Amino acid sequence: MDKIEYAIFYATKAHKGQRRKQKDVDMIFHPFTVGMILQRNNCDEDIVAAGILHDVVEDTDHTFEDIEKEFGKKVRDYVYDASEPDKTLPWKERKEHTIEHIKTAPLGSKLIVACDKINNLEDAISNIEQDGQDKVLSKNPEEQKWYYKSIYESCIENSDKNHPIFERYKSVLDKLWK
Numbered sequence: 001m002d003k004i005e006y007a008i009f010y011a012t013k014a015h016k017g018q019r020r021k022q023k024d025v026d027m028i029f030h031p032f033t034v035g036m037i038l039q040r041n042n043c044d045e046d047i048v049a050a051g052i053l054h055d056v057v058e059d060t061d062h063t064f065e066d067i068e069k070e071f072g073k074k075v076r077d078y079v080y081d082a083s084e085p086d087k088t089l090p091w092k093e094r095k096e097h098t099i100e101h102i103k104t105a106p107l108g109s110k111l112i113v114a115c116d117k118i119n120n121l122e123d124a125i126s127n128i129e130q131d132g133q134d135k136v137l138s139k140n141p142e143e144q145k146w147y148y149k150s151i152y153e154s155c156i157e158n159s160d161k162n163h164p165i166f167e168r169y170k171s172v173l174d175k176l177w178k
Contacts, residue, residue: 003046003049003071006049007048008035010070011032011055018060030055031051031052031055033119035049047112050078054078054083057083082116103154114166118169121148122172125176152170
C-alpha cells in the first residue's frame with residue numbers, strides 16, 4: 001500500500017464513528033476532501049498524506065509520535081503545523097496561535113491549512129444555500145470572519161498568493177464576506 005492509500009486507511013480507522021458538525025456525513029469526508037484538493041493541485045505524497053491525516057491528532061487519541069512512526073517525520077511535521085494546540089485553551093487563544101504559527105510554516109503546511117479552511121468554508125456556503133445559515137459561522141460571525149481572513153493572510157505571507165490553492169481560498173472568502 002502506498003503512503004496516500006495508507007493515510008486513507010489510517011484516517012478512516014482513526015475517525016471511525018465521528019460525524020461532521022452540521023452535515024449528516026461521516027467526519028472522514030472532510031480529510032478526504034482536503035487530500036483530494038491537495039492531490040489535484042499536484043502536491044507531493046507527503047503533503048497529500050498529511051492533508052488526509054491533518055485532524056487525526058486533534059480529534060482522536062492518536063499522537064504525533066504515532067504519525068511519525070507510521071508516516072515519517074515530514075508528514076508528522078505537516079500534521080503538527082496543521083493542528084491546533086491544546087484544545088482545552090480558549091477558542092481565541094488557539095486561533096491566535098494558529099495564525100501566528102502558520103506565518104512561518106513551510107509551504108506544504110500552509111497548503112494543508114488552506115485546504116482545510118477551503119473545505120470548511122465551502123461546506124458553510126453549501127449550508128447557507130440549503131438552510132439559510134451555517135451553525136458554525138453564525139456563532140460569533142465577526143470572530144469567524146477575523147479568523148478565516150487572518151489564516152488566509154498567514155498562508156500567503158512569504159508565499160506566492162497566486163498559487164491555485166490560495167486563489168481558491170481567496171475566492172471562497174470573497175464569496176462569503178465581500
